[in-house]
Amino acid sequence: MIRDALLLLFVVAAAVPATDRFGDPLPEGAVQRLGTLRMRYRSIGDLCYLPDGRPLVATGSDLEIWDPETGLPAAKQRVGSAALVSVEPRRDGKLLLIADSAGNVLEWDLAAQKVVRQWATGQRGLRVARYSPDEKRVLTTGGAPPTLKEWDRESGKELAAITGKMHSFSEAVYGPDGRTAFVSGSAGSDPILAHYDLARGTLLKEWLNDYYSHARSLTLSPDGQRLLLGSRHKATEWQVEGLKPLGTFTGHHGHAVTAVAYCADPDQLLTGSRDGSIRRWSRATGKVLFRWVPHNGHVTRIRVSPDGKWVLSYGGGLVAESSLADGTPRHDLQRHHQGVRDVSVLTTGEVASASADGTLRLWSPGTGECRKTLSGATLGAYCLALAPNGGRAAAGCKDGIVREFDLAAGRVVRERKGHRGYIRAVAYIRTGRELLSSADDGSIRIWGEGDTPEKVLEGHRGGVLSIALSPDDTLVLSGGRDGTVRLWDWRRAALLHTWEGHRGWVEAVLFSPDGRFAYSAGRDGRILKRAVESGRIVGEMVPGGRVLSLAGTPDGRLLFAGGEDGAITCWNAATGKQVRKLEGHTGAVNALAVTHDGKRLLTASEDTTLLVWNVPSGG
Known part of the structure; x- marks a missing residue:
């Protein structure tokens, strides 16, 4: 009887999936x-704030509604089977106007969780549906061919149909009187913004030669008096009456303005x-009042909360909610906000990570708690090393500078x-005493106590993407964009071997x-295995797909490879046979580290997280 009870407890415990500190399930292992x-x-169709301030995200055929107090999803509603491409709440917040990828427009009752009315537009590449001012x-926008259609909301009857001159349409909005529409799109060297009379179907004006606009980069001001468009090289504002230009806003890295919004x-x-940034501008002066970088990639959606305090945005696979005043996240979920580029383990057992978001973080690998966040890795930290005494960390940054941090003080020294x-x-x-660094300039630099490098190792034709020190610290391995692996005696600044094969x-x-x-x-x-003494290839392992990172257990038994596909393959280092495949990341695995006791594997991913795994036994 007791044995049966214990067996039942074991089965129940085994059936309960492991979870992280937020209660979300962990991948196997x-x-x-x-x-x-x-x-x-991975992608969203659209996002918005409901009139009561709750954020809403349309992803696939689902609507996710967040609790604004916790920043966590509070409800999910499935809407049909087609992907949702745009959402707009009615002013009373009871209904949502939705466009889907099958070319349908529908109104969705949020309380009843059902479709109230629906009709097919017949428009290919339906981009967006918008309510008229009343x-x-x-108003619906079709991408290619570029079409505008107007409908009676109650009956679904078509009232107007217009075919445009551009290559494709991106988005249309009603004019303030509800009788005209502004539409932007792609037109090569021709105008990308047009104004149409909906009743007559006539083109009133076309202007602005700037190649293209993005999906959510056209909007009217809340009072309907001004029009704002983001395009290939700038954002431009006009007075609606007379379409007089009011201002141009430039200076983004890469120039393109991919999303726009008005503030309260x-x-x-x-x-x-x-470039992943959001800028808050003064219209009067044309100057940037504040800039923050919540995303690692194109910012494709921006919405301002009804109370004017918060900004909901999407880019690089992440939905972010930030303070409009200073860009700080509304909810501290103890996370990196962009990809994690490197990871290392302190002698204390804590884990250090470096991210493209410009921060280093120290974590407890057991509880998942972030113990400390260190800012100052300008433009992003792309690699990380810990000093042997555990007191300092070196972060290699996007701006070409290696920054050393005092971990206790939490600052750049x-x-x-x-x-x-x-x-x-x-x-x-x-x-x-010495610190080595490699960069896109093709060099490896050895730094001592001074401000200039003591030695520079050159020879790679292109960037040096990786370096590793031999166990006795006498040799350096380097891998580069030129496809070669090189072996150096760093003390003599001497190149010993150049190995090809990749x-x-x-x-x-x-x-x-x-x-x-x-x-x-x-x-x-x-993965190529070479005998260092002879340079001969003595083994080859093929994980499949690009390999971005390597790590091994301290006893040399196992080798781990992190892939661009988000998987980690585990290999018997002696036989070259694959032992296991670990899956769970949703982005590339940029870096790996094994704890000093060899029991845990740390994986750092472009999905902004790190995972702690049990090192497989056997092999």
Whole structure:
């Protein structure tokens, strides 16, 4: 009887999936998640605020409604089977106007969770549906061929149909009187903005030669007096009456303005760009009042909350809600906000991570708690190394500077300048005096106590993407964009060997714990094992797909490879046979680290999280 009860308890416990600190399920084999996947979506159709201030995200055929107090999804509603491409709440918040990828327009009752009315538009590439100012009619935009249609909301009767001159339409909005429509799109060297009389179907004006606009980069001001458009090189504002230009807003990295919105303050507006940033501008002066970077990729949606305090945005796979005043996240979910580019383990057992969001974080791998956030890695930290004494961390940054942080004080204490381009790898000599760095400029630099490098290793034709020190600190392996692996005596600044064999960039290199073998992996999807003494290839492993990172257990038994596909493959280092495949990340695995006792594997991903795994036994 007792044995049966114990067996039942064991079965029940085994059936309960492991969860992270937020209660979200973990992938098989993982024991903790550092950060969270909440608010991350592979793609969305649209987002908005409901009139009561609740954020809403349309993803696939679902509507997700968030609790604004916690920032967590509070309700999910399935709407048909087609993907939703636009949502707009009615002013009373009871109904949503929705367009879907099948070309349908429908009104959705949020309380009853059902379709109230629906009709087919017959428009290919339906982009968006918008209520008229009196909410009695609906305007729909078809992408290609470029079409505008107007409908009676109650009956679904077609009232107007217009075919445009552009290559494609992106989005249309009603004019303030509800009798005309403004539409933007793609037109090459021809005008990308047009104004139509809906009743007559006539073109009133076309203007602005700037190649194209994005899906949500056209809007009217809340009072209906001004029109704002983001395009290939700028954002431009006009007075609706007479279409007089009022201002131009430029300066984004990459130039393109991919999303726009007006603030509650009539003198301020927002622009989003392909660099992941949102800028708040003064309309009067044309100057940026504040800039923040909530995304790692094109900002494709921006909405301002009804109370004017918050900004809901999407870009790079992440939905973010930020303070309009200072850009701080509304909810601290203890997460990186962009991809995690590197990971390392302190002697205390804590985990350090570096991210493209410009921060380093220290984590408890057991609880998933973020113990400390260190800011100051300008433009993003792309690699990380810990000093042997555990007191300092070096972060290689996008601006070509290596920044050293005092971990206890939580601040930058030194900057190493001299590289050009991204810093791709950093490593401390185990004595702690020297620091090595490599960069897109094709060099490896050895830094001592001074402000200039003591030695510079050159020879790669292109960026040096990875470096590794031998166990006795005498040799350095490097992998580069030129497809070669090179072996150096760093103290003599001497190149000992250049090894070929890869077809494409070499993203990761690693010494075996005894220093006898060198591993390299890259975009050709292969891991090559070489005897260091002879340079001969003695093994090959093929995970399939690009390999971005490597790590091994301290005893040399297992080798791990992180892939661009988000999977980690585990290999018997002696036989070259695959032992296991770990899956659970939704983005590329940029970096790997194994704890000092060899029991846990840390994986850092472009999906903004890290996972802690049990190291497989056997093999």
